[in-house]
Amino acid sequence: MRLLLPLLLLAALPAAAETVTATRLVVTDHAAPTVRILAENGAELLRVTAAEPVRLQDGLHRG
Amino acid sequence: MREAGAGRVTLLDTGLRLEGHGDHGDLHVTAPRHLPIGLRGPRPSYTAGAEGRLAAFFDGDGSVLVIEAGREEAPPARLSAAHPHHGVAVPFVAAAGPRVAVSEAARAGERPSGVSLRDMAGAEVARSADCPSLHGVGRTGRVIAFGCADSVLLLDAASGAFSKLPYPPEAGARMVRNLEGGEDWRLLLGDFGPDAMAVLDPEAGTMRVIGLPARRLHFALGPARADTAFVLTEDGTLHAISTLDGTTRARVAATGRYALEGGAAVARPRLSAAGGLVAVSDPARGRVVLHDAGSLAPRRVLEPGGAPFDLRLVSLTGERH
Numbered sequence: 001m002r003l004l005l006p007l008l009l010l011a012a013l014p015a016a017a018e019t020v021t022a023t024r025l026v027v028t029d030h031a032a033p034t035v036r037i038l039a040e041n042g043a044e045l046l047r048v049t050a051a052e053p054v055r056l057q058d059g060l061h062r063g
Numbered sequence: 064m065r066e067a068g069a070g071r072v073t074l075l076d077t078g079l080r081l082e083g084h085g086d087h088g089d090l091h092v093t094a095p096r097h098l099p100i101g102l103r104g105p106r107p108s109y110t111a112g113a114e115g116r117l118a119a120f121f122d123g124d125g126s127v128l129v130i131e132a133g134r135e136e137a138p139p140a141r142l143s144a145a146h147p148h149h150g151v152a153v154p155f156v157a158a159a160g161p162r163v164a165v166s167e168a169a170r171a172g173e174r175p176s177g178v179s180l181r182d183m184a185g186a187e188v189a190r191s192a193d194c195p196s197l198h199g200v201g202r203t204g205r206v207i208a209f210g211c212a213d214s215v216l217l218l219d220a221a222s223g224a225f226s227k228l229p230y231p232p233e234a235g236a237r238m239v240r241n242l243e244g245g246e247d248w249r250l251l252l253g254d255f256g257p258d259a260m261a262v263l264d265p266e267a268g269t270m271r272v273i274g275l276p277a278r279r280l281h282f283a284l285g286p287a288r289a290d291t292a293f294v295l296t297e298d299g300t301l302h303a304i305s306t307l308d309g310t311t312r313a314r315v316a317a318t319g320r321y322a323l324e325g326g327a328a329v330a331r332p333r334l335s336a337a338g339g340l341v342a343v344s345d346p347a348r349g350r351v352v353l354h355d356a357g358s359l360a361p362r363r364v365l366e367p368g369g370a371p372f373d374l375r376l377v378s379l380t381g382e383r384h
Contacts, residue, residue, distance in 0.1 A: 020382070020383050022378070027371050028064070029367070035075065
């Protein structure tokens with residue numbers, strides 16, 4: 001009976017979390033004014049057409 | 064994203080979010096979105112976000128629009144500088160409540176020469192009139208810094224008190240015009256004339272000037288790893304420089320040669336650093352190269368085409384259960 005409580009506590013621990021990093025690149029185009037968000041492998045995730053070449057500034061949160 | 068001619072600031076959600084749990088943060092990754100929020104006014108010139116608020120300054124009429132995180136679609140709070148000018152506005156939370164630091168000019172169209180602190184109703188609660196030719200702002204910890212012709216003006220965001228960090232005697236006509244702040248190290252990195260950088264320690268009240276071998280095209284500081292400054296010079300060389308002792312840690316040929324002439328509307332290489340990477344755009348080749356932030360070795364070449372004009376690298380590390 002003495003071993004029962006430690007065994008129960010161990011069983012209640014959650015699985016170990018995995019530490020991961022996610023990176024995205026926001027890039028604007030001077031030739032054809034757009035803003036695109038790319039994955040780290042270059043895949044295009046979002047494209048927004050702009051009225052003019054766009055400068056970016058940091059928003060509410062920073063990476 | 065800021066469109067000065069169209070009089071519009073719009074917001075993009077990169078889809079990366081860190082949910083804090085005290086001893087760790089959970090990383091959430093979703094599809095990026097173009098948020099249905101438009102801040103409108105004449106000639107938007109600057110936006111800054113901090114502590115749950117984002118402020119946009121409009122040069123055309125000196126107005127400032129402020130939105131809150133989580134209430135982005137509510138009507139923005141509207142504040143105003145005393146006169147229109149090319150300015151900045153920075154939100155922060157003081158002990159007395161939320162405030163916005165707003166640049167101030169003596170007359171319409173003049174260069175700003177001071178900073179007012181305003182509450183969210185727009186009332187002025189404090190002012191420093193001692194920052195001639197104000198240009199550029201950065202933040203590290205509770206210190207917000209403004210570049211001035213004779214010094215860097217420091218604002219303690221907790222107390223609302225101003226102080227000044229003077230330039231060294233050999234500064235001449237040079238001044239800090241752009242600033243980036245560290246999050247891990249309490250320091251600020253600024254440009255200082257065309258061929259030097261300045262590292263400021265606001266707590267110690269010191270400033271180190273670091274000479275560059277050629278004129279600077281752009282610079283960046285990875286806010287979470289502020290011990291290294293990244294500088295691109297006009298010969299196309301990318302430099303990694305220690306902000307702690309001023310030594311060069313690495314350098315690499317990153318782009319072709321670009322001229323500084325032509326003004327800000329010309330597409331030139333830009334830098335952005337985050338997550339152990341430095342992104343360098345190369346408009347002539349229509350590409351962006353991701354370099355390792357330690358060795359500066361190229362890690363990946365992205366070819367979005369066109370002429371990359373500006374960029375931001377966003378990287379978050381967290382746990383996934």
